[in-house]
Amino acid sequence: MLLPQHHHHREPPRRGGRRPLRGGVAGLASSLAGCLLLGLVATAAMLCLSSPPSRARQHGGSRGIVPAGGSGATPRVTIFSAPRPPPEGSPARQELAARSWLALPWNVSVVLLGAGPESVALAARLGHRVTADAAIDFAFTGTPFFHSMVARAQAAADTDVCVLVDAEIVLLPEIVNALDRFSKVDGDWFLVSLSRNVTDPRYQLADSGSHWVQADGKEVSFTELQEIPAEWSSSEGSDRGLIMAWNNPSSALHAGVLPSFLYGRGAQNWWLAHEVLSSEMRLFFDASSLVLGLYPESISAMQHVMASSKNGRLPSVSWEYGVNHHLAAVYGSYCCRSPARRFPMLHRVVKQSEDYMLSKVDTLVSSDFFISKQGNAHGVDSLRKKQNVSLSGYLHGCSSETSAPDLPYSLSMLLDLVADENGSVVLGVAGKSYRDMLMSWACRLRRLRVTNFLVCALDHETYEFSILQGLPVFRDPLSPTNVSFDDCHFGTKCFQQVTKVKSRIVLEILRLGYNVLLSDVDVYWFGNPMPLLYSLGLATFGAQSDEYNETGPINLPRRLNSGFYFARSDNATIIAMEMIVKHAASSGLSEQPSFYDVLCGENGTNRIGEDRCLEPNTNLTVVFLDRDLFPNGAYKGLWEKRDVRATCKELGCFIIHNNWINKRRKKVHRQMVSGLWDYDPTSRQCLQEWSAQNDGAIPFV
Template identity: 45%
Template sequence: MVARAQAFTSDISVLIDPETIVLPDFVSTLNYSYKVDHDWLLVASSRNVSNFPFYLSDDGKNWQRKDGKRFQEMLDQSPHWNLCEGRLLMAWNSVALPLYTGVLPPFLYGKGVHDPLVISEALSNEFKFVFDASWTISSFSVVDPKHRSNLSSRGTIGSDGGERSWEYVGNSHLGSLYGSSFFHGINYATLITELKIKLLSYDQLQSLAPLDFPFSLESLLSVIADKNKTVVLAVAGYSYRDMLMSWGLPVFSDPSTPSNTSFDDCDFGTKYFQRVSKVKSRMVLQILKLGYNVLLSDVDVYWFKNPLPLLYSFGPSVLTAQSDEYNATGPINLPWTLNSGFYFARCDASTIAAMEKVVKHAATSNLSEQPNFYDTLCGEGGSNRVGDNRCMEPETNLTIHFLDRNLFPNGAYSGLWQKKNVKRACEKKGCFVLHNNWFTGRLRKLECQVLSGLREYDISTRMCMHSWHRTKSAIFT
């Protein structure tokens, strides 16, 4: 959010929780701050109120109760206001220096540590004058008393030392690896005593319990499955964990995945690749047995629209999969052309029995997952082929349908990755997805992703690169 705010050309940027309500003195405070001849950062903590029995006065200038008591007066006289518990508001000017010059950790939004880290970094580098405007800005949030204990997780560790959620613990670990806390071990609590806002210290970050995955597979499935009991399963390396969790995606660690390997061991065709690729079918089988349909989609498959409605239309006892055939004409179900990086499996008896055969065959094979898939379901040499786009596994009566390559193209079909505008070419063709396979080497795959414009992620800033609407600059006078 800070990086997005800094991308605009306004004189003052404000970062505020969407559930926080500010009163008119917020604008007057910014007007005053705007005149300060220095780079500055303003922070303010809002009050929490459990009910709001006020209505807008006839002149539209005040919130008041039936007895005439104004909300502003009650807010000013509130004796039970804890600066450590409210949601934080931050505002800063854009005179010379940005608010934050480093790389912000990939925090999970709204789950703590972000605001304290930004404020503490501003204090430690002394580029901006930092001041607390909590007593001059009237702001509040209407909260349910039952959930009051969760509010402070966005900014601080509770004064009672109570445990935080796994999301907060994860953010805390990320915070300890970035900025001054990592390089210098600065105690932030000492730095900002004058702000009266209790923040994380370096020692607190270092002493947190080890971060672990909070969900079992069973508990995740019950939360994320759609109304048809279908889940989309993507498989990524452990190094992607923090990024995926910061986007709010549910992450599950498979304990059976091979370990003790280097980054360069994972290229297509290596021994490690052959071993790790078979983890996918084992995981799919496990989910099917728990009663859920699975759409497996490799992380190098780009989606242009939701394929599930079309995949549902094939009915039960049909496994639909992408074809890896690259020739423009001829059968698309030839030997070893079943792409195990994109397929939809239903949790019916035929599919489960067939997947059990795939997993059993792979356990004793030296091949990677994809050839095992084809040999098991379509027979060695394609002995179970039916027509040009199907196979029939005889023991389980499962039909394998190879998807139309114009709608589900692989990386070598129709030269799509060589087009000047890959996205436009795919949308014109009506693609649901496009696979980034059929490239030799990891770096070549990455190069094609970047040059195509489809990779909307900046690794240097850990930021998505979606375009944002520009707004006119605003100056408070």
């Protein structure tokens, strides 16, 4: 069964339909007794949350006391964060923050999300309660995807409360006191709090990480920590100061789809908070009046600093901020102003003595600042003058007149960024009809740690889609514009036009000095074949054989498959590719016959033995790759085997081509039911071992 297509549209805000509070009574003698008892439980819960005690009435509004801890066990809390490499992140500040988390009164766990050495090294220094998890999605710049981070937290089976926080925010003990109290609330809830912005962190954690000290070594009380001079402002461009926590991670946070925001590039935290509030599926606690965390001044200034790329060769990733503003504008109701909207789940949290008081907030106050479509923040200074700290002043409208930004990189810049140490790249070419298969292909390469790939988009829809999915993509301006969605398979006129784009782009990249492994996106990778293909040597062209007979020559006429081949950037290969492109341009067929006729001669006159050809004008050797290692879609009936992966593993396959089958839908279906699929189009995420969509049908090896 095919996964449903993920449509690009704005989800309407969910109204009503509040999730029923959890809890029940077992062993009821009768349905009547059950109804009476459940009614008493519901009444008690309402009194606990909304009945205002006499000391709270003087402040006005509907208030209640959050239930006290009692004798129950403390909740299991896991803190999720994604450390950033220098210069965007400070290793010293990130380690200070992580040590503050471990110094909290409870035995909290910490998960550092990221594949970078900074996460692994930090986890190793901090001990067994800290783990590094690289199983999330990243853009080609190295920026993690926010929706993948949230999904990873939601998949945590060994925690009661998830906390998502910036890697440089120092958490104070007040947060565990609040979480302990809110964990007794019978129902799903979501808590947010604005951290305080500090310019002079005067205290440090002791070496043991168990307490704070001054410069002279004198121990500092937690009360003194909360009195550090700080400002509470934050802005749309840098929403990293927002602390988010929620219980029952197996329950949905909101009604819509979380877009593919790039983490730390603005808008994502505010968007999620707004959608949780609008969906009315969880009680929403605005705890911004509590001092739960501190963050350095440098974070709030980051909105004006565009981070360097992962290897410093590209000047800016400012386009990533544009991606987030575009997604915030077209998904959900975040950018739709509705001043009269009431929010029945919203409660402001205020601490009085040792009690946490809930104040009902039905409507949001007027916007304190407005983010234009250019991403400029307005009115920040006025925010700092306010005395009442509340999330309501931050949830605001924004311009919906936005479009996804273009990548500011030329083809040569992308090649310089992604090429491996041998100057080789993997090229995929796709149009809108194959974009889900493109992403499954890209997800598989990411899982194999193959990062030297890039994508040529045949149309604007695929180009924009690839940008939003974090792929290194460029657009071919000469691609055909009438590409059929379902009928662009082998033998069609559409197929003939599209394939000729591939050889032309490969030639362009070869001329720029890079080796190219052209891989159709319907090629599934079991391992990285690049070292083997590179070892073929200069003036050698390695290509897949399309021969289906298990015995006999594999270099017979028209049996060279132009959907998987490795071409070196040397004179012989470049001249041969020029001949192929010229031959294909004047042919009424696809490019595939041109490859064979040019390299092996018409009717195979240039064949050598059973698996090679020699092009006489350039002395370019053509090697037809071993079909056990590089099988086509008809070889040995592999696609019909009960366990395709296990069978291919026995053969030692590097890849298997999903060809020799007509129609896109049949091709996608065959790959999915075989378990060789790595992408969920409904969430626009790569499937991981922890993915809810991965029910065991897709083994990860």
